[in-house]
Amino acid sequence: MVSGMSSAPxxxxxxxRRANRWGVLEILLWILAVxxxxxxxxxxxxxxxxxxxxxxxxxxxxxxxxxGIVSLGQSAMYGVGAYAAGLFSAHVTGEPLSGLLVGxxxxxxxxxxxxxLLLRGADLTRLMVTLGVAAVFMExxxxxxxxxxxxxxxxxxxxxxxxxxxxxxxxxxxxxxYSLGVLFVLIVVARIVLxxxxxxxxxxxxxxxxxxxxxxxxxxxxxxxxxTLGGAYAGIAGALFTQTQMFVSLDALSFQKSADGLMILTxxxxxxxxxxxxxxxxxxxxxxxxxxxxxQYWQFWIGLLLVAxxxxxxxxxxxxxxxxxxxxxxxxxxxxxxRRVAEEKP
Amino acid sequence: MTALLETRHLNRMFGALQATTDVxxxxxxxxxxxxxxxxxxxxxxxxxxxxxxxxPTSGEILLDGKAITGMKREARVQRGLVRTFQINQLFGGxxxxxxxxxxxxxxxxxxxxxxxxxxxxxxxxxEIADLLRGFGLExxxxxxxxxxxxxxxxxxxxALAIALKPRVxxxxxxxxxxxxxxxxxxxxxxxxxxxxxxxxxxxxxxDLVFTFANRISVLVxxxxxxxxxxxxxxxxxxxxxxxxxxxxxx
Numbered sequence: 001m002v003s004g005m006s007s008a009p010x011x012x013x014x015x016x017r018r019a020n021r022w023g024v025l026e027i028l029l030w031i032l033a034v035x036x037x038x039x040x041x042x043x044x045x046x047x048x049x050x051x052x053x054x055x056x057x058x059x060x061x062x063x064x065x066x067x068g069i070v071s072l073g074q075s076a077m078y079g080v081g082a083y084a085a086g087l088f089s090a091h092v093t094g095e096p097l098s099g100l101l102v103g104x105x106x107x108x109x110x111x112x113x114x115x116x117l118l119l120r121g122a123d124l125t126r127l128m129v130t131l132g133v134a135a136v137f138m139e140x141x142x143x144x145x146x147x148x149x150x151x152x153x154x155x156x157x158x159x160x161x162x163x164x165x166x167x168x169x170x171x172x173x174x175x176x177x178y179s180l181g182v183l184f185v186l187i188v189v190a191r192i193v194l195x196x197x198x199x200x201x202x203x204x205x206x207x208x209x210x211x212x213x214x215x216x217x218x219x220x221x222x223x224x225x226x227x228t229l230g231g232a233y234a235g236i237a238g239a240l241f242t243q244t245q246m247f248v249s250l251d252a253l254s255f256q257k258s259a260d261g262l263m264i265l266t267x268x269x270x271x272x273x274x275x276x277x278x279x280x281x282x283x284x285x286x287x288x289x290x291x292x293x294x295x296q297y298w299q300f301w302i303g304l305l306l307v308a309x310x311x312x313x314x315x316x317x318x319x320x321x322x323x324x325x326x327x328x329x330x331x332x333x334x335x336x337x338x339r340r341v342a343e344e345k346p
Numbered sequence: 347m348t349a350l351l352e353t354r355h356l357n358r359m360f361g362a363l364q365a366t367t368d369v370x371x372x373x374x375x376x377x378x379x380x381x382x383x384x385x386x387x388x389x390x391x392x393x394x395x396x397x398x399x400x401x402p403t404s405g406e407i408l409l410d411g412k413a414i415t416g417m418k419r420e421a422r423v424q425r426g427l428v429r430t431f432q433i434n435q436l437f438g439g440x441x442x443x444x445x446x447x448x449x450x451x452x453x454x455x456x457x458x459x460x461x462x463x464x465x466x467x468x469x470x471x472x473e474i475a476d477l478l479r480g481f482g483l484e485x486x487x488x489x490x491x492x493x494x495x496x497x498x499x500x501x502x503x504x505a506l507a508i509a510l511k512p513r514v515x516x517x518x519x520x521x522x523x524x525x526x527x528x529x530x531x532x533x534x535x536x537x538x539x540x541x542x543x544x545x546x547x548x549x550x551x552x553d554l555v556f557t558f559a560n561r562i563s564v565l566v567x568x569x570x571x572x573x574x575x576x577x578x579x580x581x582x583x584x585x586x587x588x589x590x591x592x593x594x595x596x
Contacts (some may be wrong), residue, residue, distance in 0.1 A: 011475070011487070012443055012447075012465075012470075012471040012474045012475050012478070012487070013465045013470075013471040015441070015443050015487065015488050016443060016444070016447060016463070016464055016465030016471075017463070017465050019441070019444065020463060192460070192461060192463075193460045193461075195463045195464060196459055196460045196461055196462055196463060196464060197448060197451035197452065197456045197457050197458075197459050197462075197464050197467075198457060198458055198459055198460040199460065199464075200440070200444060200447065200448035200451070200464055201448055201451075201452060201457050203437065203439060203440055203444075203448075204437045204440070204445070204448055206439070207436075207437040207438045207439045207440065208435050208436065208437055208438065210431075210435055211431070211435035211436065211437065211506070212437075213419045213420055213423075214397065214419065214423065214428070214429055214431075214435065215423060215428075215448075215449045215452055215506060215507075215509075215510060216420045216423035216424050216449075216452050216453065216457075216510065217420060217452055217457060218418075218420045218457075219420075222457075225458075271439075
């Protein structure tokens with residue numbers, strides 16, 4: 001009886017910890033990403049671009065995958081972050097980390113100030129509201145050409161060496177390493193936030209807002225909070241884009257950005273943080289392969305694939321990743337166990 | 347002495363339809379009180395008014411003598427007014443443990459904490475283990491809520507409410523839809539609920555009402571029709587009329 005009483009709590013804490021532990025696949029992915037920096041030097045530019053898309057999609061995963069907020073307006077935060085970082089670089093300093101912070105704060109501010117628009121209405125309303133907000137920001141940037149350079153894009157953006165040491169070169173060496181580092185930090189932060197009571201309350205809202213409010217969760221303030229965090233992530237993605245390209249244009253605020261983000265996340269799957277990474281990788285690879293095969297029609301194939309992915313189910317990728325990691329974890333645990341047994345036997 | 351939960355002249359209109367008519371109702375500390383009435387009598391509307399899903403057209407709701415009439419849903423929950431639902435309202439994508447953990451964390455006021463892992467809070471594991479044991483959910487603790495058999499879902503529905511340590515618990519047809527095989531378990535878990543919690547049971551099932559409650563209120567056409575002890579209500583000819591003549595099946 002005594003042992004039963006003490007083992008039950010351990011089981012509970014263990015189960016909660018297991019759910020948030022680093023998976024084998026996850027670690028493998030990071031090893032491969034770092035290895036790519038050493039072994040694929042001629043691909044650094046495209047890899048940096050993939051990471052940028054991954055962060056944009058990650059920002060969307062935070063709000064869609066974890067809090068159930070559908071959005072077609074992530075470009076508003078991405079673009080404002082991009083312009084904020086660009087202006088900061090042109091007028092204050094080209095130091096990249098502070099520029100990233102400025103971009104993140106700008107994205108967060110946009111999300112925080114427009115988040116209340118999401119609180120009324122269902123998915124369709126949210127899609128239209130986010131779409132509308134992004135369109136408004138796009139037009140503001142277009143009209144305010146004294147500030148943004150309008151259709152010509154913002155001139156005079158320069159990125160100083162990272163930590164004062166690493167120049168941003170034209171081959172994307174620094175850009176890829178920098179982007180990957182930023183993605184890593186953002187994933188670590190997201191993991192911490194999502195494993196917290198706050199993070200779980202978001203999933204409760206996503207799964208059942210009625211019950212969430214009935215267990216005392218203040219639904220609307222929580223939604224605004226995560227929308228703001230998602231905005232910060234999108235702003236950071238935008239800033240990163242500006243810094244690595246050393247240029248900002250209206251493209252950063254375009255509907256295409258929002259659509260790309262959502263498309264990538266859909267391909268990679270929502271709700272396990274790596275949907276953006278997987279989706280961006282697949283998206284870019286497909287784009288690369290298809291645009292070599294049929295330069296004019298690759299969008300057609302992307303569209304077809306997207307339809308297929310959605311029909312197979314948004315849950316599929318996450319389920320697949322979970323199944324494979326469980327299998328791998330067992331494999332490793334099994335090996336470790338047999339090694340222990342072998343060590344104990346002289 | 348003030349009642350724990352009280353309504354005064356509560357009214358609710360839906361357009362021209364009066365769904366709640368001048369309901370003045372008292373729920374005492376530690377009560378086992380049942381609210382019965384034919385279909386469409388306004389039981390669910392009454393619960394929605396109490397919990398803040400709907401706001402009354404006129405009248406007052408008091409918890410512990412203090413007006414909570416215009417208060418937000420979550421603020422009422424934080425003050426100890428908790429409900430369960432007639433149709434299960436679970437967090438489909440989370441496991442049983444995760445669901446209970448987030449509810450306990452919320453009750454402890456940690457819901458805004460974005461930094462500390464949910465399993466790290468002191469004593470949370472013991473508390474969840476107790477809830478799992480208390481509701482017979484240990485064997486399915488790691489399973490996703492949407493994958494549970496119906497009987498277990500029904501128990502979790504109630505466990506989520508108890509995890510909030512309510513002072514007033516509104517149970518909306520807790521045995522509804524439970525298969526006969528699991529029914530006894532649900533009933534015995536209900537009987538074992540902490541005795542200091544005041545419970546208002548909304549129920550169709552007369553057997554459950556008579557075994558569980560010691561006081562009964564009858565709601566008819568939105569208004570309180572009769573109230574008394576189980577004996578009084580069981581032998582009240584007017585109540586019989588309402589149920590037999592009112593087209594109540596069964």
